[in-house]
Amino acid sequence: MTKTKKPEFRPNDFVVYPAHGVGKILSIEEQVIAGMSLELFVISFEKDKMTLRVPTNRATEIGMRSLSSPDVVMKALETLKGKARVKRAMWSRRAQEYEQKINSGDLMAIAEVVRDLHRADDQREQSYSERQLYEAALERLTREVAAVSGVDEAGAQKKVDEVLVGRAA
Template identity: 55%
Template sequence: MKPPAGAKSTSPQPDTQRPGMAEEQAAAPAESSVPAGPSRPAPPPKPLGNKGSDFKAGDYVVYPTHGVGQVQGIETMSAAGHDLKVIVVTFEENRMTLRVPLGKAATAGLRMLANKDMMGEALDTLKGRARIKRTMWSRRAQEYEQKINSGDPVQIAEVVRDLHRNAGQPDQSFSERQIYELAMDRLAAEVAALDRTDKTAAMNKLLDYLKQG
């Protein structure tokens, strides 16, 4: 997915020759409406990915830091004198190809599109009340980016919900707008793939849910 203009990219540069570049995994801390205070570290989230054997050519999939892509097939590559099977995923909007080692698909977070229950929870999240921490924006921005890069549609929906502004509410700052648009783009891309429609229609659907909040 292509981030909004001016947004700082959190995505690695395309590398079609080197397997294993998909081994990154972003942790997503929980959001709270209470003031920040001393807290114990949260346990790492359970990977959302599927087993490598779950994927086949033509499948639409989600990779945490890049959003929705399409599986082109399984290839065998030679690495350090050994054969390595990789899942080839292309991302049309940014013209990038990712090669994910078959045995590391789950831990890398590569997953099939959300099922009905998961996306239903994400859409219901949009109707909830915004939960804003009383912390510095720089810290909240980092947590929002981690949620977006978790690949979890529910956490991405939380970012959209918390940063959305209705008519009559204070305008977003430039950096808030950037993060909001990135989260909206990621969520809309998955909704569009699930509904077999385009991103514009998907965004309108998300806005309808936000209006119910």
């Protein structure tokens, strides 16, 4: 047996996979791949109708993590209230940074993207790519808020919207 410590994830746990957001572990299974026996987490991303198999010994290395604590969710929602910080860099550079934050799986970084790209009705129009990044970040944030708060996505969306609408313009 290898000395790698067993991951603390179990079936029915919700986890955050950096590139895909919140998923649920369906099971842990053994599979023989290229002649080697591997233990895999089978993770379902219901919304995306996708199932992912992740080697248990690589999960934490890949950045898979448990859901954020309610404290972190509160801090993320607080972040949304802040003033948008938009750098003067070219859009392509900023877009790349936003995408990295979204795919980091870090709830605080994702909240920063939502804050920075959120537009009130009276503000200038968003470009297509801005809108795409904003919606991706918003969806990741909302799904995790829903899973942590034990509410459905619509309820979490309402919670996030209230914070965004109520924030200082």
